[in-house]
Amino acid sequence: MTTIAAALELVRQRIVAACIACGRDATTVRLLAVSKTFDDGAVREAVAAGQLCFGENYIQEGVAKVAALRAALPQAPLEWHCIGPVQSNKTRLVAENFDWVQSIDKLKTAQRLSEQRPEHLPPLQVCLQVNIDGGPNKCGVAPQEARDLAIAVAALPRLVLRGIMAIPEPAPGFDAALAVHEETRRLFDEINAAKGLPYALDTLSMGMTADLEAAIHAGSTMVRVGTAIFGGRQAA
Ligand SMILES: *Cc1c(COP(=O)(O)O)cnc(C)c1O
Secondary structure (H helix, E strand, C coil), X not given: CCHHHHHHHHHHHHXXXXXXXXXXXXXXXXXXXXXXXXXXXXXXXXXXCCCCXXXXXXXXXXXXXXXXXXXXXXXXXXXXXXXXXXXXXXHHHHHHHCCEEEEECCHHHHHHHHHHCCCCCCCEEEEEEECCCCCCCCCCECHHHHHHHHHHHHCCCCEEXXXXXXXXXXXXXXXXXXXXXXXXXXXXXXXXXXXXXXXXXXXEECCCCCCHHHHHHHCCCEEEECHHHHCCCCCC
């Protein structure tokens, strides 16, 4: 077994253990492998170990990897998620190359993605990024504005709104991480109950290497894990 295959197996075991600990069915939590900064060889190793969904933060790097993997493994049903900031001059690249965008925080970006999504591709699957704890990275819609943005994004023709994504500041321990993930969960439930949303949301994207157990306890349906699968990254 390769290092990446072994690491993936450990992450899957963590997810299953967390689900058992809080009485959830492990099939309700998807694992997104965050491959940013790692090359297409690393992604291929993860694919060989059964991982099909990958997250990328940097648009150009992500688009290059999508193309490399499509050339190397044309039959593999890979799913690519953009999880980093999308500047207006990058929306077309994103609309043409990714399957999901989890980092929508402005209607303008969503409108451009909807207009630029090619006809021959299925609708782009999107999540709103919510700045749940007002963290200093400043990405994400404010929680009190998330519901109205959700209703507006869900109305766009070439997008399907799947849910919300949050990246809280690192928490000092399980209980602190749980508290902020529970806040995200409450916001998700509130948006889902809103009149004006044409369909129900099914994706609560939260939890990373350090806090995936707390996120699963709070109801996460998708954990995004980089370090525990691919190893440490160089500081950007
Ligand atoms: C880098 C990143 C991750 C993965 O973080 P790890 O701590 O390496 O698991 C998850 N989500 C987003 C949005 C990221 O940028």
